[in-house]
Amino acid sequence: MDKDRIAFLEEKARDLRVSIVKTLHRSQSGHTGGSLSAIDMVTALYFQVMRHDPENPLWEERDRFVLSKGHAAPAQYVALADAGYFPKEDLMMLRRLGSHLQGHPDSKGTPGVEVCTGSLGQGLSMANGMALGLRLGNRQSRVYALLGDGELQEGQVWEAAMAAAHYRLDNLCAMVDANALQIDGEVEKVMNVGPIGEKFRAFGWNVLEIDGHDMEAIVEALETAETVKGKPTVIVARTVKGKGVPRFEHKASYHGVAPNDDELNEALICLGCFED
Amino acid sequence: MKATREAYGETLARLGEENKDIVVLDADLSGSTKTAVFAKKFPERFFNMGIAEANMVGTAAGLAAVGKIPFVSTFSIFAAGRAWEQIRQSVAYPKANVKIVPTHGGVTVGEDGGTHQSVEDIAIMRAIPNMTVIVPADAEETKGAVTAAAAFKGPVFIRLGRNKVPRVFDEGHIFQIGKGCEIAAGTDLTFVTTGIMTAQAMQAATLLAPEGISARVVHIGTVKPLDKELVLKAARETGAIVTAEEHSIIGGLGSAVSELLAERQPTPLVRVGIKDRFGTSGKAEELLKYFGLMPEDLVEAARSVLARK
Numbered sequence: 319m320d321k322d323r324i325a326f327l328e329e330k331a332r333d334l335r336v337s338i339v340k341t342l343h344r345s346q347s348g349h350t351g352g353s354l355s356a357i358d359m360v361t362a363l364y365f366q367v368m369r370h371d372p373e374n375p376l377w378e379e380r381d382r383f384v385l386s387k388g389h390a391a392p393a394q395y396v397a398l399a400d401a402g403y404f405p406k407e408d409l410m411m412l413r414r415l416g417s418h419l420q421g422h423p424d425s426k427g428t429p430g431v432e433v434c435t436g437s438l439g440q441g442l443s444m445a446n447g448m449a450l451g452l453r454l455g456n457r458q459s460r461v462y463a464l465l466g467d468g469e470l471q472e473g474q475v476w477e478a479a480m481a482a483a484h485y486r487l488d489n490l491c492a493m494v495d496a497n498a499l500q501i502d503g504e505v506e507k508v509m510n511v512g513p514i515g516e517k518f519r520a521f522g523w524n525v526l527e528i529d530g531h532d533m534e535a536i537v538e539a540l541e542t543a544e545t546v547k548g549k550p551t552v553i554v555a556r557t558v559k560g561k562g563v564p565r566f567e568h569k570a571s572y573h574g575v576a577p578n579d580d581e582l583n584e585a586l587i588c589l590g591c592f593e594d
Numbered sequence: 595m596k597a598t599r600e601a602y603g604e605t606l607a608r609l610g611e612e613n614k615d616i617v618v619l620d621a622d623l624s625g626s627t628k629t630a631v632f633a634k635k636f637p638e639r640f641f642n643m644g645i646a647e648a649n650m651v652g653t654a655a656g657l658a659a660v661g662k663i664p665f666v667s668t669f670s671i672f673a674a675g676r677a678w679e680q681i682r683q684s685v686a687y688p689k690a691n692v693k694i695v696p697t698h699g700g701v702t703v704g705e706d707g708g709t710h711q712s713v714e715d716i717a718i719m720r721a722i723p724n725m726t727v728i729v730p731a732d733a734e735e736t737k738g739a740v741t742a743a744a745a746f747k748g749p750v751f752i753r754l755g756r757n758k759v760p761r762v763f764d765e766g767h768i769f770q771i772g773k774g775c776e777i778a779a780g781t782d783l784t785f786v787t788t789g790i791m792t793a794q795a796m797q798a799a800t801l802l803a804p805e806g807i808s809a810r811v812v813h814i815g816t817v818k819p820l821d822k823e824l825v826l827k828a829a830r831e832t833g834a835i836v837t838a839e840e841h842s843i844i845g846g847l848g849s850a851v852s853e854l855l856a857e858r859q860p861t862p863l864v865r866v867g868i869k870d871r872f873g874t875s876g877k878a879e880e881l882l883k884y885f886g887l888m889p890e891d892l893v894e895a896a897r898s899v900l901a902r903k
Contacts, residue, residue: 382659382660384656424687424688425659425688426688426689432659433655433656433659433684433688433690434683434684434687434688436683437679437683439648440648440652440680440683440684441652442652443648443649443650443651443652443653443655443656443680443684444652444653444655444656444659444684445656446649446652446653446656447652447653447654447655447656447657447658447659447660447664448656448657448659448660449656450641450653450656450657451617451656451657451659451660451661451662452660454617454638454639454662455660455661457660473648474646474648474649474652474680477644477646477648477649478649478652478653480644480646480649481643481644481646481649481653484644485641
């Protein structure tokens with residue numbers, strides 16, 4: 319892949335990280351760690367891989383994105399705002415009464431959000447339904463679903479995994495943001511879900527395992543997924559919760575905590591951004 | 595006599611011809627729910643989701659998100675019960691155009707027993723914002739309700755039954771979401787009923803007539819949104835209400851009517867229904883007697899409410 323393009327996407331992801339911490343600092347409520355671990359994948363989707371049109375959010379031929387780990391909503395919101403779905407000023411209203419930017423993604427109010435997610439375990443089922451419906455309508459659109467690794471503890475995910483393979487949904491690509499942490503601690507200790515790849519393989523999926531912060535690997539995996547026929551693909555992406563800001567990295571305690579003033583300044587310095 | 599589920603299967607198959615966006619999902623019970631009739635005719639638009647109701651409801655929400663009109667069926671306990679949170683989050687919260695149409699509601703499921711008899715489904719569906727809850731009285735009304743649900747944009751729950759039930763409505767009856775109907779005139783009290791209890795109330799009214807008691811029967815096909823004007827009119831004009839449903843007395847039609855009347859038109863009222871208990875095995879007819887859902891029970895309730903008038 320073109321080195322300049324990769325550099326552009328990496329720079330975009332850095333900008334969006336800045337936007338995430340600023341947005342969360344402003345709202346003083348929301349999920350920092352999981353938004354930062356997911357943002358590289360979200361960036362690759364919105365700025366490289368997905369066919370979509372911010373001017374026409376309901377364009378029928380668009381690819382669909384389902385943020386099944388809906389608590390990472392800030393990651394999706396900053397990408398949507400940057401892409402032009404709504405004014406960036408809206409981000410400052412995250413989680414406020416009257417704002418379309420709800421605590422978890424809400425298709426009723428936010429342009430570019432396809433379904434309502436946030437209650438973990440339900441997004442892959444909805445992505446399956448979209449993939450089935452699009453195929454039934456002979457649409458070429460693809461469906462992307464981003465799940466957390468802790469989320470895989472929900473039984474419904476495996477019902478959906480079974481169904482996606484059963485119906486040979488090769489227009490579906492799931493991604494697991496495997497940051498290895500959940501609210502109460504390490505995923506492995508709270509309720510081990512591994513080996514994730516082996517489980518999906520046993521359910522009949524094509525499995526790709528990557529570093530979820532390697533932009534080139536992310537784009538390459540998403541492009542490979544598109545060429546696989548007859549079965550759905552899952553990209554198991556190893557990530558770091560809080561990625562980009564050392565203070566937040568590898569810490570379950572920043573799962574659902576927004577940065578305070580000091581943490582914001584520190585984060586902005588770490589992200590190479592010296593303005594307040 | 596005809597089961598509401600029979601009418602459902604036939605209606606779905608007919609609607610499937612008219613509207614190519616209609617898709618149907620079932621959880622390994624298509625023979626019982628009668629979605630198999632649709633499946634046979636339109637196999638490419640039928641999805642058997644296996645014994646996995648939560649995923650079935652989520653999948654339906656996804657289908658709706660790309661413009662399809664999914665009908666989702668299984669037994670009511672597994673739809674309203676097992677998949678309640680999926681119905682809330684993936685269907686009702688986004689106002690997804692999904693129709694949840696379970697069969698085997700209430701105790702007349704019979705021999706399968708309490709595990710399979712949903713007696714709380716109306717209550718828990720009614721509690722969800724954006725949800726429309728319909729409980730048809732017979733096959734004819736089912737036809738109308740399913741047709742209306744397909745044309746309506748948004749989540750609808752239609753509770754159907756297993757057994758053959760007597761005809762209440764003439765052929766060609768026009769069903770309107772949110773509209774109840776007075777199906778027997780009366781002046782002394784009103785039976786406000788839903789589902790199979792409407793036919794029971796008609797018999798009860800006949801039993802009361804020789805005693806000189808004139809009972810009105812108001813059928814509420816749509817428990818939510820409730821036809822408030824019709825219920826208030828009945829309360830005003832007859833001064834006594836007996837509600838009846840094949841469902842717990844907690845949270846269903848009896849509750850909806852009580853809530854309305856307590857606030858707007860306090861009226862002596864008795865709720866006939868299942869008295870905060872689970873179901874049990876037995877033949878449908880035996881169970882209706884066992885749980886006090888026979889015309890005689892309605893007559894008893896009528897006398898008791900009249901004594902308080």
